[in-house]
Amino acid sequence: MRPLALLGSTIFVALLLLLLAAKDGSAARRGAPSRTRRDLNNPLHRGGIRDPYGSYCARRGGCCPGRDDQCTVPYLDTICYCDLFCNRTVADCCPDFWGHCLGVSPPHIGVCDRNGNRFHSGATYRENCNLCTCGSDGRWDCEQNACLIEDDMIQAINRGNYGWRAGNYSKFWGMTLDEGLRYRLGTQPPSRIVKNMNEIQMNMDDSKPLPHYFNAAENWPGKIHEPLDQGNCAASWAFSTAAVASDRIAIQSMGHMTPQLSPQNLISCDTRNQGGCAGGRIDGAWWYLRRRGVVTEDCYPYSPPQQAQGGERAHCMMHSRSVGRGKRQATAPCPNSHSYNNDIYQSTPPYRLSTNEKEIMKEIMDNGPVQAILEVHEDFFVYRSGIYRHTDVNYHKLPHYRKHGTHSVRITGWGEEVSHDGTRKYWLASNSWGKDWGEDGYFRIARGENECQIEAFVIGVWGRVTMEDMHNHHHHHNHHHGRRK
Numbered sequence: 163m164r165p166l167a168l169l170g171s172t173i174f175v176a177l178l179l180l181l182l183a184a185k186d187g188s189a190a191r192r193g194a195p196s197r198t199r200r201d202l203n204n205p206l207h208r209g210g211i212r213d214p215y216g217s218y219c220a221r222r223g224g225c226c227p228g229r230d231d232q233c234t235v236p237y238l239d240t241i242c243y244c245d246l247f248c249n250r251t252v253a254d255c256c257p258d259f260w261g262h263c264l265g266v267s268p269p270h271i272g273v274c275d276r277n278g279n280r281f282h283s284g285a286t287y288r289e290n291c292n293l294c295t296c297g298s299d300g301r302w303d304c305e306q307n308a309c310l311i312e313d314d315m316i317q318a319i320n321r322g323n324y325g326w327r328a329g330n331y332s333k334f335w336g337m338t339l340d341e342g343l344r345y346r347l348g349t350q351p352p353s354r355i356v357k358n359m360n361e362i363q364m365n366m367d368d369s370k371p372l373p374h375y376f377n378a379a380e381n382w383p384g385k386i387h388e389p390l391d392q393g394n395c396a397a398s399w400a401f402s403t404a405a406v407a408s409d410r411i412a413i414q415s416m417g418h419m420t421p422q423l424s425p426q427n428l429i430s431c432d433t434r435n436q437g438g439c440a441g442g443r444i445d446g447a448w449w450y451l452r453r454r455g456v457v458t459e460d461c462y463p464y465s466p467p468q469q470a471q472g473g474e475r476a477h478c479m480m481h482s483r484s485v486g487r488g489k490r491q492a493t494a495p496c497p498n499s500h501s502y503n504n505d506i507y508q509s510t511p512p513y514r515l516s517t518n519e520k521e522i523m524k525e526i527m528d529n530g531p532v533q534a535i536l537e538v539h540e541d542f543f544v545y546r547s548g549i550y551r552h553t554d555v556n557y558h559k560l561p562h563y564r565k566h567g568t569h570s571v572r573i574t575g576w577g578e579e580v581s582h583d584g585t586r587k588y589w590l591a592s593n594s595w596g597k598d599w600g601e602d603g604y605f606r607i608a609r610g611e612n613e614c615q616i617e618a619f620v621i622g623v624w625g626r627v628t629m630e631d632m633h634n635h636h637h638h639h640n641h642h643h644g645r646r647k
């Protein structure tokens with residue numbers, strides 16, 4: 163009971179530990195220590211060999227030749243081994259194994275060096291997304307995850323002639339690439355049925371050439387909404403849908419209504435076949451926007467999960483009911499104390515555009531931003547500026563450094579950049595990773611070559627806006643301003 167004596171400052175703690183020890187002891191007695199436990203190679207001496215003068219193998223009555231998984235003695239809250247096999251890994255030998263069985267002094271307890279400081283075995287530190295542990299052999303043993311921010315990737319991109327620059331983002335620092343793909347995207351690839359959605363026929367009037375540059379935010383000042391930050395919530399399905407619908411309603415109502423629609427309303431309430439912060443489908447989001455409608459961000463503010471997480475979902479705080487002629491009304495007040503305007507906004511059915519670059523351009527120019535699916539590769543996270551193209555900088559690395567996932571974004575315009583090696587055409591698009599990412603929350607990406615699938619599945623939509631709406635909202639609008647001033 164030596165370990166308990168060390169801890170016995172309060173009776174309560176001691177009792178608690180006694181209970182735990184008893185539980186552990188009975189588990190050990192019930193069955194012989196299994197091979198799996200041993201193969202897991204639980205490092206007993208993490209934190210150094212404890213109780214180095216205790217007698218274990220000696221009290222057991224000796225040592226066992228070769229490998230003998232039954233040759234054990236209780237040690238602290240687990241077991242230690244007295245068979246010769248234990249010294250293969252150092253980790254699970256009893257403290258007196260070395261002296262009693264081998265007649266040698268125990269190997270020195272691992273001491274690892276880091277920047278001139280000494281750490282005992284079991285000490286840990288984080289290096290970007292990997293945990294490093296001081297091993298009993300005196301070496302740091304680090305996890306080998308691919309990180310979302312990899313210094314060598316940033317440097318390779320910036321050294322190469324890729325047409326865009328990479329940068330470090332402190333909010334991505336320390337995350338693994340897997341976590342980035344799991345928490346920062348969140349759009350399911352469109353199902354086969356959705357993919358087969360008919361593309362609209364567009365009347366391309368060739369006599370009217372499209373401009374070389376178009377930016378919805380400049381063309382419709384005050385009607386195009388700024389990029390938001392989805393945080394570590396895989397809900398780009400809700401963010402891209404709400405963003406496109408918001409812009410379309412503002413454009414269509416000629417600025418009488420400029421709602422920033424609430425992604426949280428979709429995340430929490432559009433739950434049929436949707437995963438909230440664990441990903442969702444844009445066809446489901448459009449269905450909800452058409453049939454149920456959502457309120458504004460001001461009314462139903464975004465509350466991202468505090469910790470990166472999947473399935474758990476906030477309760478739906480907003481519902482709507484029909485008030486005739488296809489219109490709906492909220493049945494709950496805004497779930498916050500400062501906003502009273504719980505108007506419901508709806509859309510018409512979405513329509514799919516062709517994959518033709520010119521038709522996508524014409525649609526944006528005529529009707530406003532569109533939604534697009536984007537296949538996000540590992541190098542996209544570090545995009546800082548320029549015209550993005552997926553690079554080959556990680557091709558020489560292990561496969562777990564090269565991964566991708568499906569995302570959705572809002573395309574708001576296009577342009578071209580003329581340089582000595584030709585003209586490079588691009589789309590201008592808004593992401594949902596905050597305004598500190600990319601070019602003020604936007605990015606440019608190669609146009610006309612279906613880069614990362616961006617032209618493969620493009621969606622347009624109409625807001626449901628009537629003359630009556632425009633009249634009513636005009637008043638709201640004025641009141642709002644009146645109050646604020």
Ligand SMILES: *[C@@H]1O[C@H](CO)[C@@H](O)[C@H](O)[C@H]1NC(C)=O
Pocket residue numbers: 246249250252264
């Ligand atoms: C393990 O024990 C053998 C003797 O039985 C010895 O030769 C060998 O060096 C020991 N290994 C370690 C890692 O101490």
Ligand SMILES: *[C@@H]1O[C@H](CO)[C@@H](O)[C@H](O)[C@H]1NC(C)=O
Pocket residue numbers: 312313330331332335
């Ligand atoms: C990136 O940013 C993080 C946090 O701001 C910092 O600790 C890290 O050293 C930076 N990495 C590089 C490669 O600049």
